[in-house]
Structures are given as structure tokens and as C-alpha cells.
Amino acid sequence: MTYTAPTRPRRLRRLFTPWALVAPAALWLLVFNVWPSINTIVLAFTNAKPLGGGHFTGLDNFARVLSDGQLADALLNSIVFMLVCLPLLTVLPLLLAILVEKKIPGIAFFRTAFYTPVVASAVVVALIWSWVLSDRGLVNGFAQWLGIIAEPVPFLTERWLLVFSAISLTVWKGLGYYMIIYLSALGNVRRELHEAAAVDGAGPVRRFWNVTVPGVRNTMLLVSVMVAVSALRVFSELFVLSNGTGGPGGRAQSVVMLIQMYSRGFYGHFGYASALSIVLLVITIGPMLLLLRLNRKAA
Template identity: 25%
Template sequence: MGKANTSTKRKGELLQAYGFITPTVIILGTFVLFSVLYSLFISFTRVNLLGEVSYKFVGFDNYINLLKDERIWIAFKNTISYVIVVVPTQTFIALVLAYVLNQKLKAKNLIRTVLFLPTLTSSAVLTMIFMFLFSVNGPINQFLMSSGIMESAVNFLGDPKFALKVIMAMNIWSTVPFFMTIYLAGLQDIPDALYEAASIDGANSMQKFFKITVPNIAPVTVFVVLQGLIGCFQIFDQAYIFSNGSGGPQNSTLTVALSMYQYAFKTNGTMGYAAAIAVVLAIVIFIVAMLAKKLQKEEI
């Protein structure tokens, strides 16, 4: 009798568990798994989804054409340049700020709140703000000319040499507070006894930072780097707003995600080609993320 009651109770608990996870499974299956599989499928076809729906299987033609597409190579070059600059910079600044704010400072909670504000602002608004700051008649040019650094205004937004760098600066400024908060949470787990022992041994602040903080925060750094890599490779909205969807000036702000959008919605009949770009981008992100994770583990 006891075994029967236990079995019935266990079945009831399993039904409850399945009831709780079923909505999540349905949502993920519909909007994630199905989307991934469908994108993979149409990447091997020439498909038109904006008018009369039609599919034509073309094999690996989309992927072969992708390798010959000069715009895609430019997009990958811009995206990789963006990743190489932004990820290390935002990671280092976030760690340093977190380390400083983890000390016994006056009004540190107020400082944390102020520094976190950019994260609460939408990327569209931040892009518009930075476009104003770096415009020809904007505050940055006014400061550079008034201080004698520049004799005349620089067209940061229209010069291919500076356009992508402005987006880099904006994203570093807006993402550092988020990663700083993650680092702050990780720093709370480092025992104070380690710093006290280091002080007794005569270690200075720099030695404590590199010998105690950095090694103990390594797992958090792995997470921050991976999140930064994924986010940077997927950059779209800032480049779209900055260039009005063109990737200009002279393709200097053309990213892989933006080129994917252009082929999917701006050119008729290239939705399958855009899906092929998405698949290649996903593979690149996966490979880079795994390499970064492996390198971080080896350093640990």
C-alpha cells in the first residue's frame, strides 16, 4: 500500500514538473529550434518569402557565392576589427572599475548607480546621442578645436577612417557598466583574508590586483569575454542607425549582421543567401567562443 502511494505521488510530481516545463519547451522549440532548422534549410535554397512563397533547391550555391562576395568579406573584416578592439577593452575597463568600486570608497553606491545608467538606455538612443556628440558641429569637435588639438572640424560620421571607431567607442561606453556589475558580484566571493595576507607580506595594490584578483576572477572573465564576443559579432542596430542601413560611408560600418539584413529584406530572392550568411556567422561565433574559452582555461 505504501509503495502504491509513493508511486502515485511520484507520478503526480512528474506531471507537475512536465506541466511547468511544457510552455518553455513549446516556446523554445517554436522560436529557437524551429527557426534554426528552418534557416539551415532555406540556406540551401533560392526562396522568396516576401511575395508568393516559392523554394528552389540550389545545394551549396549560396555558400559558394558567399565566398566570392566582396561585400561579405568587407563585412567580416569590419566585424572582426570591431571585436578585436571592443572585447579586450571593455573587459579590462570593466574589471578595473569593478576592482576600484569594490574598495571602501565614500558614496560608492551612488557612483555604481551613475556608471550603470548607460546600460539602462536603449542602443538606438545611445547611437543618436553619439552621432550628435561626434557630428561636425558637435561637442567633440568644438572641444578639439577650442583646445588647439585640431585646427578644423573632423567629419567623424562621414569619414571611413573614423566611422567604425565612433561605434566602437559608443559600445565600449555602453557595455562596460553591465560587465562591471558582473565583475563586482564575482569580487564579493574573493576572501578578504587573501588580501590581508598579501598586505602582511608587503604586496602593493598592483601586485594584489594581478596576483589575487585576476586569477580568482578568471571564471567570471571567461563569461564576460564569451558574452562580449557573441554580442560584438552580432552588432546590427548601431551600424544600421549610424549609416541609415547602408553600411556607409564606403562600407566602413558594414557588419555581417547588417549585410545579412540587406540581402534578406532589401534584395528580392536572396533570403536563402542571407540564411547562408547567418549559418556561417553562427559557425564563426561558435569557433571563436570555443577558442577563447580554451585559451582562458589554459591561462587559469
């Protein structure tokens, strides 16, 4: 055996360098992800509050979850949110992607412009919406001017109108985001198939159904799961549109708004907020796992 083991300092360095490189990220993983996850579960069984508390209270928080009318409202809002967003944000961005796919002059400008609502903060967009939809805003003002309505439509002060306003905002803001995902997927649809179909006399509509849609079927599934998850996690849109109130009687809130509400102030209750967080985890974990699997398959 002529092979000699690496000298000691070298071996040390081989062990040391990788860990030196990953140490910051590993620390972040532990401190800001692993530990808070464990702590969420622990806190859910206590009455911890911003000031004091912290005694073990068994299943009290979960019993409260089951009888919480606000949570029931929030879950219903989320389901409606999801059911409306799902078809719109699965289909419209695909059509948009097809529109911007062909590299005609100026297309880079249009792609960037269509992505603008995505890079704007949800707060900015919701503030614009709340001006446009307010009692004296553009939509009501114009409709009254035309004489379609006599009284302003209470877009921001009626529960379901508020939810639907937030949905329209979400769809509008999400179009460009999912468009980009489809755009990237369209690049993988075999061009030969399009050409062959065209030679066989298939028009654009038939090519869409018979070539494009099957080609991006996995992406459509991926997008729809992403839309579903983000609908369950909605916060800023509803919060800002309702001016932090959650609408009349707080009935237009989302689950995340409830979590935020219990994070501070007089009603602050870390224990109950943690139980709500676990509810959020339970309703999102299925789609999230599916998402991860779809991603790995796509990769």
C-alpha cells in the same frame, strides 16, 4: 508487500502536472528555437525570398558567400572591432569594479550611475553619439573652436572612423555591464589573501597583480570571450551611426547588418540571409561553447 501503487488519478496527475507546467516553455522552445534552427539550415539551400522563390538551389548561396565582397568587408570590420574591444573591455571594467567594490558612502549611487549606459537602448546611445560626433556636433565644433582642426573630422562618413566610433560607443556602453560581472567575482577573492599580502608589505599595485588578477583570472577569460562574441554580433551601433547605410559604399557593415538587409524589401533574399546566418553561427559557435563551459565551471 504492503505497498500499494498510487491510485490511477493520482498517477495521472503525477504525469500530467509537470508537463502542464513546462508545456508553454517547451512549446516556445520548439516553435521559436528548434524549428527556426532547422529552417535556417533548410533555407540556406534555397532561393526563398520575401515574395515567392523557395526552390532548392544546392550550394549556390554558399558559393555566393565565398565571393561576397560585402561579407569580406563585414568580417574584417568584426575582426577589428574584436581586436580593439577585447583588451579595453577586459581590463577597464575590472579596474572600475575595484573602484566601486569598497562600500564607502554613496557607492550605491555610483554603481547605479555607472550601469546607466547599459540599460539605455543601443539606439538611444548611438543617436546621442551621432549628434556628438556629427560634422557640426560637440567634438568637431569644440576642436574647430580650439583651432586644432580646420575641417570637421568625418567620424560618421568614413569607413574606419565610423567603425572606430562604433567601437568607442560599444566600449563606453559595455563598461558598466562587465563591471558588474567583475564585482560579483571580486566578492569571491579571498580577503585573507589581501590581508596577508598587506601584512607582508605589498602595496595596492602589487596586490592587484598578485592577488586580485589571479583571483579573477577565470572571470577575465569569461569576459573576454563574451566581448569577442558580442563584437561579432554587433548591429544597432553601426546601423544607427551610419543611419542605416552601413557607411560609404556600405563598407562599414557588420554580418548581422547584412542579414538584416536581406530580410526584407526589394533585395530581400531569405535563402542568402540564412546562408549568412550560418556563417555567423560558424564564427561564433567556438567562443559560445567555450562560454558555456566557463559558466558551468564557475557554477
